[in-house]
Amino acid sequence: MEVKHQWRVLEFYSGIGGMRYSLIKAGVNAEVAEAFDINDVANDVYEHNFGHRPYQGNIQSLTAADLDRYEAQAWLLSPPCQPYTRQGLQKQSGDARAFSFLRILELIPQLSRPPILLFVENVVGFETSDTHAKMIETLKSSGFVTQEFILSPLQFGVPYSRPRYFCLAKRNPSSFSSPCFNDKLIWCPSPLFVQNGELVTDECLRPQDNWDKLLESCVPVEHFLEFKSTAGPKTAEYGFENANIVSRELNDPLKGHDERNGFNSTDLDLYHVPLSLIERWGSAMDIVYPDSRRCCCFTKSYYRYVKGTGSLLATVQTFGGWKFLAVTLHNA
Numbered sequence: 405m406e407v408k409h410q411w412r413v414l415e416f417y418s419g420i421g422g423m424r425y426s427l428i429k430a431g432v433n434a435e436v437a438e439a440f441d442i443n444d445v446a447n448d449v450y451e452h453n454f455g456h457r458p459y460q461g462n463i464q465s466l467t468a469a470d471l472d473r474y475e476a477q478a479w480l481l482s483p484p485c486q487p488y489t490r491q492g493l494q495k496q497s498g499d500a501r502a503f504s505f506l507r508i509l510e511l512i513p514q515l516s517r518p519p520i521l522l523f524v525e526n527v528v529g530f531e532t533s534d535t536h537a538k539m540i541e542t543l544k545s546s547g548f549v550t551q552e553f554i555l556s557p558l559q560f561g562v563p564y565s566r567p568r569y570f571c572l573a574k575r576n577p578s579s580f581s582s583p584c585f586n587d588k589l590i591w592c593p594s595p596l597f598v599q600n601g602e603l604v605t606d607e608c609l610r611p612q613d614n615w616d617k618l619l620e621s622c623v624p625v626e627h628f629l630e631f632k633s634t635a636g637p638k639t640a641e642y643g644f645e646n647a648n649i650v651s652r653e654l655n656d657p658l659k660g661h662d663e664r665n666g667f668n669s670t671d672l673d674l675y676h677v678p679l680s681l682i683e684r685w686g687s688a689m690d691i692v693y694p695d696s697r698r699c700c701c702f703t704k705s706y707y708r709y710v711k712g713t714g715s716l717l718a719t720v721q722t723f724g725g726w727k728f729l730a731v732t733l734h735n736a
């Protein structure tokens with residue numbers, strides 16, 4: 405029997421462990437040698453999820469010797485995105501939150517055991533930053549080739565609009581199966597699945613300006629909800645494992661309807677959006693329904709602001725219209 409190579413992985417900026425979870429979901433034969441995050445609460449969640457507490461500290465204080473010691477072949481990095489977000493000040497490498505990633509870049513040429521693979525995730529906007537320029541320069545001079553992507557879950561059939569920047573880097577002699585995409589920014593996932601660029605059109609090298617056309621190929625939001633009722637999706641209440649609280653001040657006349665689904669009404673009440681808020685701000689809310697084929701990424705301001713902070717889910721159709729729950733549908 406062929407024994408598959410096991411990757412030793414370092415997970416930088418591990419947060420609650422989205423990267424590690426992806427490795428598991430993708431069935432990659434990998435061992436996370438260490439994860440690093442400065443945030444206590446994120447580390448609590450990570451420990452709860454994976455039974456391992458990340459190294460707690462500032463990544464900026466790691467040395468080349470520290471990193472060499474792990475003998476890791478793959479590095480996964482999701483550094484802070486605030487220096488590059490369109491809504492932010494866009495201070496890029498001048499933002500203190502970029503310093504630790506710049507420090508890692510500085511260390512790469514000093515390593516005795518540099519990784520073979522690197523995976524970097526960030527917001528759209530990173531690819532035009534001076535930090536990005538520094539990253540590409542460092543990787544090139546350290547023998548890496550890169551392929552860069554801007555991809556959204558919508559392109560994988562997931563009803564979630566969240567375009568993100570990804571950089572894959574491989575160190576010589578490792579190489580990509582479609583080298584024609586080396587050093588390119590790619591807007592579709594096909595090069596990841598084909599050999600030598602066959603069947604991949606030039607369209608992949610042009611910015612996707614119409615994400616909406618992808619919606620048809622997405623499964624509906626209800627596919628990701630957990631039914632707690634035997635009734636059909638249009639009439640059922642839903643129970644959610646990953647729900648966020650919007651408001652505790654409730655004046656919803658539908659209160660109490662949830663007991664029949666095994667939830668006590670107080671549990672679900674936590675997530676109901678008061679009618680008064682819907683009447684006042686409904687037109688500004690991004691409302692999705694169980695059969696919707698998209699929803700938006702929620703942000704830090706979710707439940708404190710109405711506009712541009714994430715989708716609200718309407719769950720129960722009643723005589724008076726839809727009843728709303730505020731839930732977060734996953735954020736990795």
Ligand SMILES: C[S@@+](CC[C@H](N)C(=O)[O-])C[C@H]1O[C@@H](n2cnc3c(N)ncnc32)[C@H](O)[C@@H]1O
Pocket residue numbers: 417418419420421422423440441442443446461462463464482483484485501504736
């Ligand atoms: C974009 S989030 C990463 C999210 C992560 N991929 C996940 O799945 O949860 C960035 C993370 O970097 C951590 N962080 C920011 N600056 C850091 C630093 N200097 N040292 C260590 N961790 C840092 C933050 O605490 C945060 O959890």
